[in-house]
Amino acid sequence: MKEVSQQGSGFVLTNPESRDRKTASNRRSFLKKGMAAGAMTVGAGLLVGSSSALAKGDKSETNGGLTKGDAAILRFLAAAEILESDLWLQYQELAGIQDNEVSTLASQLIPGYPSQPTGGNSLYTAAVSQLDTDMAQYIHDNTEDELTHEVFINAYLASKGADTVSLDQFRTLPSSKATGANNFGRLTNLTQLTVDTGWWTRYRSRTQNPDFGDTFPPAIPTLAVNQHTAIPRTDGDTSNSTQLQTIANTAGFHFGTIEQGGSSLYPQLAQRVTHTEVLRILLSIGGTEITHFQTWHDKAGNAPDSSFFDPVNKSNVVFDVQSAARFGTEDLKTNLIMPEPTIFLSKNFPAVSIIRPTETKNAAMGAVNALTADGLFIGQSPAFFAMLHDLASEADAARREE
Numbered sequence: 584m585k586e587v588s589q590q591g592s593g594f595v596l597t598n599p600e601s602r603d604r605k606t607a608s609n610r611r612s613f614l615k616k617g618m619a620a621g622a623m624t625v626g627a628g629l630l631v632g633s634s635s636a637l638a639k640g641d642k643s644e645t646n647g648g649l650t651k652g653d654a655a656i657l658r659f660l661a662a663a664e665i666l667e668s669d670l671w672l673q674y675q676e677l678a679g680i681q682d683n684e685v686s687t688l689a690s691q692l693i694p695g696y697p698s699q700p701t702g703g704n705s706l707y708t709a710a711v712s713q714l715d716t717d718m719a720q721y722i723h724d725n726t727e728d729e730l731t732h733e734v735f736i737n738a739y740l741a742s743k744g745a746d747t748v749s750l751d752q753f754r755t756l757p758s759s760k761a762t763g764a765n766n767f768g769r770l771t772n773l774t775q776l777t778v779d780t781g782w783w784t785r786y787r788s789r790t791q792n793p794d795f796g797d798t799f800p801p802a803i804p805t806l807a808v809n810q811h812t813a814i815p816r817t818d819g820d821t822s823n824s825t826q827l828q829t830i831a832n833t834a835g836f837h838f839g840t841i842e843q844g845g846s847s848l849y850p851q852l853a854q855r856v857t858h859t860e861v862l863r864i865l866l867s868i869g870g871t872e873i874t875h876f877q878t879w880h881d882k883a884g885n886a887p888d889s890s891f892f893d894p895v896n897k898s899n900v901v902f903d904v905q906s907a908a909r910f911g912t913e914d915l916k917t918n919l920i921m922p923e924p925t926i927f928l929s930k931n932f933p934a935v936s937i938i939r940p941t942e943t944k945n946a947a948m949g950a951v952n953a954l955t956a957d958g959l960f961i962g963q964s965p966a967f968f969a970m971l972h973d974l975a976s977e978a979d980a981a982r983r984e985e
Contacts, residue, residue, distance in 0.1 A: 652981030653861045654745040656852050657736055659947050659978035660865070661748045662971070663848065664733040667841065668692075669754075669770040670959065671726035674834065677704040677763045677814055678711045679723040688730050694751060697765055704763035706821040707814070710831035714885045721882070725842075725875055732868050739864065748974070753967045761815040771959045773837075775810040775896060778803070778957065780836050782843040785939060786880070786922050787914050793940040795926065802883075802904075802915060803836055809898035810958055813837045816895065829891040832902045836886070838879035840957065844950055845872030846938055851946035857984040873938065877920060884917030947978035 649657075668689070675685050681700040690698035703719075711718045737747040754768035783802035791797035801807045813834040815821050820830060849869025856862050883904075890901040909915050924934035951971050954960065960967065 649743045649745050650857045653856050655977035656981050658748050659974045661736040662974050665750050667729040674722050675726040676701045678708045680719045685726050701763045710827045713887050714835045714882045756962050759814050760817045772961045773814045774812040775961045776958045778806040778837050789923050792926050794942040805900045810896040826891045828889045832886040835883045839883050842876040846876040850941045851943050854943045855981045880920045947975035951975045
């Protein structure tokens with residue numbers, strides 16, 4: 584990630600008692616962040632009497648008992664979940680099941696977000712459904728999951744008297760203008776993506792592991808070149824069926840790109856936490872991120888062949904999953920969606936089927952760098968990048984305390 588000025592950092596700390604770091608001038612309390620009182624009550628109720636693992640006498644951020652490292656890791660994950668929620672809401676509005684579950688929850692967490700579903704975009708939904716007829720349900724559920732992760736982690740931090748995270752001031756990026764999209768400020772940009780699909784070959788390799796410095800070729804090479812949109816920007820993007828299917832295919836592979844990060848990030852950071860209760864949170868939420876990734880890994884392989892030159896981004900993308908000979912080989916075969924056994928910890932050990940990578944060094948900053956390279960933050964402010972840098976640096980500095 585490029586270096587940016589630390590002045591004007593947008594890292595919003597919502598505990599006015601904290602003196603551990605520089606904060607934005609206009610702090611907001613946890614309950615004033617747009618979180619529903621009901622959601623907060625539920626979160627607090629679940630946590631009553633659950634802090635026995637947080638022993639008295641530990642070095643803590645506040646009187647709540649969290650170590651500074653545990654709190655930093657949880658804050659970074661809260662921010663990551665907020666970013667995921669933002670991008671998934673954009674997919675949900677256009678192609679998810681249009682009940683009011685997601686929109687109601689989102690409206691309770693995000694100030695000004697509409698509580699009613701948009702009705703979706705029928706043409707985009709139909710194109711996405713070519714990857715699987717249940718895609719609308721899966722998009723809906725993935726979005727709801729990320730919103731609940733966000734609210735739980737922040738509620739847990741608040742219950743311990745620790746600083747929580749809000750990114751609301753950075754909801755400044757433009758939304759899609761296509762039918763079905765809310766006219767609402769965004770944190771992420773889904774229209775100028777450079778999508779790394781190396782996760783496809785990484786999970787099929789029997790001899791390589793990114794923890795050993797290995798790199799992997801992309802399944803869709805043209806997605807890794809220039810910029811591509813994963814959502815229709817206007818209704819004009821839905822008028823050409825080939826263009827629309829190409830956009831939907833881009834989304835299908837982007838789903839896997841996003842969720843493979845979560846499937847590794849949680850086990851990476853779990854190795855740095857001190858308290859067993861915090862470990863329990865990371866293992867429990869991390870498990871759902873793995874199920875997300877496997878679902879999208881499976882569905883991406885159904886993408887119909889399509890190609891299109893995008894005159895807006897001036898980029899070409901070719902999807903040839905169904906016809907290219909390379910997808911019949913072991914390294915790219917479409918139905919090999921479970922991790923193939925590979926090297927782990929030492930090359931002297933036998934191959935084993937694992938989540939990869941799980942090396943802890945620079946895990947948080949690596950995630951920030953990957954999301955930035957994806958193009959998700961094109962258009963964001965220097966303060967936004969400074970905030971992410973601060974959160975990631977503090978999470979990576981966390982160490983397990985004895």
